[in-house]
Amino acid sequence: MPFTPNQYDALERAVLDSRRVVIRRRGSEFSVIPQKLEGTSGRERLYAVHPTTGETMKFFLDEIDSFEVVW
Numbered sequence: 452m453p454f455t456p457n458q459y460d461a462l463e464r465a466v467l468d469s470r471r472v473v474i475r476r477r478g479s480e481f482s483v484i485p486q487k488l489e490g491t492s493g494r495e496r497l498y499a500v501h502p503t504t505g506e507t508m509k510f511f512l513d514e515i516d517s518f519e520v521v522w
Contacts, residue, residue, distance in 0.1 A: 454512070461520050462497070463488065471502065471522035476515050483508055 454462070465472050466485040474481045474497075483499035486507075490496075495512040 458518075462518065465520045466497075470520050472499070473519045473521050474499075474510055474515055475517045476510065481508065481510075482521075488512075 462472070462485070464470070466488055469484055469486075472483055472485050474483060481499075482502065484502055486498045486500060488495060488497055497510045497512060497515075499508050499510065500506070501508060
């Protein structure tokens with residue numbers, strides 16, 4: 452899903468401030484703390500940490516259906 456400039460700004464600000472984000476992808480919902488955005492082979496990827504388990508998770512932005520900055 453292509454994000455609007457405002458949505459992309461909110462995601463970048465969430466990364467900088469370590470604010471929790473809820474990501475919806477393929478019918479699943481993930482509550483994570485974003486760590487960094489990175490461009491890889493023409494695609495952008497979000498690296499995040501699960502707040503309970505500490506597991507590192509990776510999301511390609513073009514595979515995210517929607518997201519919300521919640522904290």
